[in-house]
Amino acid sequence: MFLKVLGSAAAEGWPATFCACPVCREARRRGGKDIRRRTTYQLGETVHIDWGPDSYASMIALDMDYAPLRHLFVTHSHEDHWSPHELAWRQPGFARLPEDSWLTVYGNRQTEAAFARRYPDPEPLRMTYRRVAPFERLELDDDLVAFPLTASHASEDEVALNYLFLYEGRGVVIGNDTGWWIPEVWDFLSRHELHVVVMDCTSGPLGTGPRDSEKSWVGTHHLNCEWVVEVRDELVRRSALAEGCRFVANHFSHNGGWLHDQLEEYFVPRGILVGYDGMTVDV
Numbered sequence: 001m002f003l004k005v006l007g008s009a010a011a012e013g014w015p016a017t018f019c020a021c022p023v024c025r026e027a028r029r030r031g032g033k034d035i036r037r038r039t040t041y042q043l044g045e046t047v048h049i050d051w052g053p054d055s056y057a058s059m060i061a062l063d064m065d066y067a068p069l070r071h072l073f074v075t076h077s078h079e080d081h082w083s084p085h086e087l088a089w090r091q092p093g094f095a096r097l098p099e100d101s102w103l104t105v106y107g108n109r110q111t112e113a114a115f116a117r118r119y120p121d122p123e124p125l126r127m128t129y130r131r132v133a134p135f136e137r138l139e140l141d142d143d144l145v146a147f148p149l150t151a152s153h154a155s156e157d158e159v160a161l162n163y164l165f166l167y168e169g170r171g172v173v174i175g176n177d178t179g180w181w182i183p184e185v186w187d188f189l190s191r192h193e194l195h196v197v198v199m200d201c202t203s204g205p206l207g208t209g210p211r212d213s214e215k216s217w218v219g220t221h222h223l224n225c226e227w228v229v230e231v232r233d234e235l236v237r238r239s240a241l242a243e244g245c246r247f248v249a250n251h252f253s254h255n256g257g258w259l260h261d262q263l264e265e266y267f268v269p270r271g272i273l274v275g276y277d278g279m280t281v282d283v
Helices: 022-030 055-061 084-090 109-118 183-189 225-237 260-270
Strands: 002-005 041-043 047-049 071-073 103-107 127-131 144-155 158-167 170-175 194-200 241-250 280-282
Touching: 002 194, 071 144, 084 103, 084 109, 103 109, 109 127, 109 158, 144 170, 144 183, 158 183, 194 225, 225 241, 225 260
Parallel strands: 047 071, 071 103, 103 127, 170 194, 194 241
Antiparallel strands: 002 041, 002 280, 041 047, 144 158, 158 170
C-alpha cells in the first residue's frame, strides 16, 4: 500500500494564478518541487482523497491510472478540493469503464448537495454518494477501513472532514485544511497506531491567529510550521505515533514565502518531511 501526494498547494496553486510575487517568480524559475498543484492524494490503487481542479493534470504528470478507483473521499466543499463536474468524464461516450467499475463518493452534506445538483441520476456514470459522519466506521476493500474526523475548517454551516485510514492495522491520517483538532479527534487518534500522518501547513512560517492555553487555535482554519511540529509532539505525547512514522507537512500557500528548500531547512531537523507533488510514502 502506498500514499501518493498528487498536489501540495493551497487553493491558488504555486506559482499562483496571475501572481507576480517574488516567491511565485522564483518557483517558476526553479521548477521541480517548487511547482505545486492543488492538493489531492491517492491511497493505493482504489482510494482517492479530494477531487480538485488539477486532478487531470496530476494524472498526466504523475502517470496515474484512475480507472481502478472505487472510493473518493472529499474533505469539504471548497473548490480547490471538490470539483464534481470533473467526474462527468465517467459517463458513456467519454470513458469505457472497467466492467466492475463503481465509484462511491464520501463526504459531508455540502459536498453531497453539489454532487446531487450535478448528477441527479449518477447511475449511468456508475457512481453513488454516501454522506458520512465523524468517527463513523467505513468498510472499504479487504483489510482497509476509513474513519472521517472532524476538521477545524470551513464555516459554521459546514463540518469539514479529515480522514483516518487503517490498512492491516496501520494508520494513515490525511489532515490538510484544519486548525488544531477538537478534543474528540485527539482522543480518537490516541486509540490507534499511526504510521503516516499528513498535516496542513498552509501558512508556512506565518502566524495565523492567537491561541489559548489549551492549544485550541482561535480565528484560523489552517496551521503553520510551528503548529505542525506541535501536532506531531502532541501525538507523540499521546503515544499515537508508530515507530518510524512518516510525518509530512503539506498544503502550502505561496503567501507563506518559503520555497521547498527553506521548508526542508525548518522541518527536516525536526524529523518532519516536506510534501511535494509526486511524493510517495509506503504505508
